[in-house]
Amino acid sequence: MTDLVIRGECTISPMIIPVNNGLKSINFYLLRNEEGLTLIDAGLNTEECWSHLKLGLDKIDQSLEDINQILITHNHHDHVGLVNRVMTALPREIPVYAHQEAIPRLKRNKEFFSMRIDFFQQLYEEMGCGEAGEKQVKKLREAMATNEKHAIQADIIPLLPAGRIANLDVIETPGHSPDHVSFYDNKNKWLFVGDHVLEHISSNAMIEPTSDGKRRKSLIDYSESLKICAKVDADTLFTGHGELITTHREFIAARLQRLNQKAERFLSVIQQGVTTASELAQASYRHKYQSEFALVMSEIIGHLDYLEVAQKINKKKMNGVWHYITV
Ligand SMILES: [Zn+2]
Incomplete structure (x- = not known):
């Protein structure tokens, strides 16, 4: 399951860290393509995740310094854990991208x-x-x-809704969290879904205020985002926890x-x-x-x-x- 996924010039090196709870594993990914090396999500802030990241880099003969940018699917702590550590270890600043709604949360405003x-x-x-x-x-x-000690230190650049980054389409998929986005490689039909769709459990649609204090109907958002995701022509969904998903339309219909x-x-x-x-x-x-x-x-x-x-x-x-x- 932690094997490399290679298609043409593009390679995914998955970091899959087993955990003893309902989540099954913490997953995050290195994507190497024409735009360089991108880290998609950053696991937990633990030694285990850190050593898996090093291993993931080794597998594709890359080192930390080769990472060009970090993309975040959503603000939850098990998706951003290593961001500060990666940034501190690098000799230069690299951009960190997340949805606008993630920023006050990640900065612990x-x-x-x-x-x-x-x-x-x-x-x-x-x-x-x-x-x-x-x-x-x-x-x-x-x-x-x-709260403050968990703040992401780096500046975070807001992702443009429906924009493109690292050769990936940014698809807003709010519901599990108001800032949730998925990243789509339309050439390889790869979809990085964070916690939007998980194979073994239903994602919780957590009630959260938006940055202007409003309450969105998170479960309505979630079901709309599922419908959007079902329309995406994807071979593989790279999930934030548990197994990858290869039959996402059936999955979503059942959900x-x-x-x-x-x-x-x-x-x-x-x-x-x-x-x-x-x-x-x-x-x-x-x-x-x-x-x-x-x-x-x-x-x-x-x-x-x-x-x-x-x-x-x-x-x-x-x-x-x-x-x-x-x-
Ligand atoms: Zn989450």
Whole structure:
């Protein structure tokens, strides 16, 4: 699985680092083509990822100094871990590219992160989360203190939507995160999808504010991005975790179907008289509501958005809390 992928002048050297959790592995890639050597994502900031990067370079007879640029699919820590280390090890600056929305997150911009806390405070109040929501907001506040040390030091150049970089088309694929992009090599039919499509698990469509504090409907974004991805003529999807994907259209069709089935399950709970997002979360994920609160609320709010857009439910605000009812 970690073999080189070679087609004509283009070579991919995959770094696949197994992990003992649901993600199966941390994947990132070196791409060598007419535009030089590009690092696509940068794994975790661990010795293991670092030595895999060195190995990946060895396999194509290249060294760190040969890397011309770094492309980031999205801001999550398991995709940008080695960026600072690579930049420090290089004798010269190389450009780092990411989506505009990734920049305040990667730079750990203080204003952005305090706005983000206010965003979640209001969201959880409006979703009727009470104490559980307050607990989560407290956690976010505490994380602010250690936030800065994870900042990407290099300047980050915003990718142009629908632009081209390193002979790759930039395709915006928001949903898993608002800044998510995929990179497409149309000649070789290679698609670097980050966490947008994973082989063994459904990607979470996490609720996040945009940099101007708005809430996008992340699950709607996600399903639209899946449809965009299905249209791409790709032989192989190079994923951020787990196996590569060679039959992406079937995969995506199955994902979309499952998404719809899950929404229908939530709808039946609402039909039984549950009205707030918090109640729906507790009815559907009793234990996880405590242990994985942010994830569960993203899941619930995402599917409520989905049902609302499908005109199967309406919402009404009462005493500051949204109540959902079937149409
Ligand atoms: Zn991710």
